[in-house]
Amino acid sequence: MKVEGFLKEMVAIKKEEIDRHRSATPLKSVRKDAEQTKVPTSFLSAMQESTRDHAGIIAEIKKASPSRGDILVDLDVEAYVKKYTTAGASAISVLTESVYFKGSLTDLTLACKATDLPVLRKDFIINDYQIFEAKRSGAASILLITTLLSPRQQADYTSLIRDLGMEPLVEINSEWEFEQAYTSGARVVGINNRNLQTLETDPTIAKRVVKIFPEDIIPVEASGISCRQDIEKGLEEKIFNFLVGESIVRAEDTKAFIQSLCQPTDAN
Numbered sequence: 001m002k003v004e005g006f007l008k009e010m011v012a013i014k015k016e017e018i019d020r021h022r023s024a025t026p027l028k029s030v031r032k033d034a035e036q037t038k039v040p041t042s043f044l045s046a047m048q049e050s051t052r053d054h055a056g057i058i059a060e061i062k063k064a065s066p067s068r069g070d071i072l073v074d075l076d077v078e079a080y081v082k083k084y085t086t087a088g089a090s091a092i093s094v095l096t097e098s099v100y101f102k103g104s105l106t107d108l109t110l111a112c113k114a115t116d117l118p119v120l121r122k123d124f125i126i127n128d129y130q131i132f133e134a135k136r137s138g139a140a141s142i143l144l145i146t147t148l149l150s151p152r153q154q155a156d157y158t159s160l161i162r163d164l165g166m167e168p169l170v171e172i173n174s175e176w177e178f179e180q181a182y183t184s185g186a187r188v189v190g191i192n193n194r195n196l197q198t199l200e201t202d203p204t205i206a207k208r209v210v211k212i213f214p215e216d217i218i219p220v221e222a223s224g225i226s227c228r229q230d231i232e233k234g235l236e237e238k239i240f241n242f243l244v245g246e247s248i249v250r251a252e253d254t255k256a257f258i259q260s261l262c263q264p265t266d267a268n
Contacts, residue, residue: 005197006066007147010124013099018127027129034135034164043118043141044167046090047188047218050240055231056090057261058120058220060245061111063095063102067199070102072249077107080254081114087258091141093120093243096134105137112138120169124148128160135164141188144168146177147196154184169220175209187218190243194223203230207237228260 003011050056061077064070081092094111095103103123112119118140123130125144134142142161144154154170161168170186172178173195181189191206206221213219221234222243231242244261251257 003148003197006199007124007145007197010097010100011126011148013097014124014126014130017098018129021133022129027132030129030132030136034132037136037138039118039135039138039140039165040116041118041140042167043091043120043169044187044218046118047220047241050090052235052238052240053263055235055262056241057088057258058091058093058241058243059084059087059089059248059258060093060122060243061095061103061107062245062249064100065246066100067194067201068246071246073102075249077110078114080249081111083254084248084258085115085117087255088262089117089258090241091118091120093122093143093245094139095245096121096123105133108134108137108139125157128157131157131160131164135166139166141167141169143171143190145171145196146181147173151180151183154180158185171222172209173205175212178209178212182214182217187216188220188241189213189217190220190222191239192222203233206234206239210237210239225261228264231261 063073063075092111094108095101096105096108097103108121120141121134121139122143144157158168169188169190170181171190171192172181173192191209193203193205194201201224203224210219219239220241221239225242225244226247
């Protein structure tokens with residue numbers, strides 16, 4: 001699939017960023033640090049533990065987005081991660097892209113130090129250098145976007161991530177992308193209701209695509225989730241894990257909102 005629209009722009013931005021980072025810190029050094037960094041908890045295990053009675057929420061640190069603009073640019077990463085942890089989130093997602101999402105690797109490092117939950121680096125991964133950066137920061141998982149990667153790249157990055165003691169969250173947006181994700185060895189597959197090329201969101205995508213998943217694949221629904229009713233629609237299709245960003249950041253009572261997503265109100 002040809003990379004177009006927003007994703008094409010992001011690839012150009014990432015290439016420049018990677019060149020800057022490599023100039024400042026050589027690959028050899030980043031790789032050595034990554035290999036010496038321990039992953040405290042398993043992302044895969046966290047996803048496996050979610051059930052219909054207690055949905056798994058990957059709570060996201062999201063300061064801004066290309067579709068919504070600024071959300072909370074001065075968000076206190078450590079404070080929010082601690083709220084997410086005590087509220088019962090299964091994992092933490094941290095956007096590290098700086099131009100449109102206003103994130104950074106510093107945010108990732110702060111998050112990893114503030115929780116014992118597995119932390120996901122959410123970014124546009126196109127080079128193994130970024131994988132070593134994530135591991136060095138303490139991440140337990142890395143997002144791999146199928147649209148961005150060739151089958152060979154995706155398989156190689158999946159193997160590298162596992163060799164480093166992590167587990168990738170492999171993102172797709174359609175049935176045909178699932179074939180590449182599955183062939184690459186994906187175990188946890190995120191179905192994004194948002195098309196990253198056009199930035200259009202269709203909340204029915206995850207419920208449709210998950211129907212072709214074999215039982216050994218763990219689905220995660222992402223985008224367009226703002227309330228318990230959205231979670232329940234996913235649960236009906238045997239999706240037990242959900243990545244939620246903007247609605248959590250904007251919630252007046254973070255803990256109560258996450259708890260409402262995990263379980264029905266009368267069960268809290």
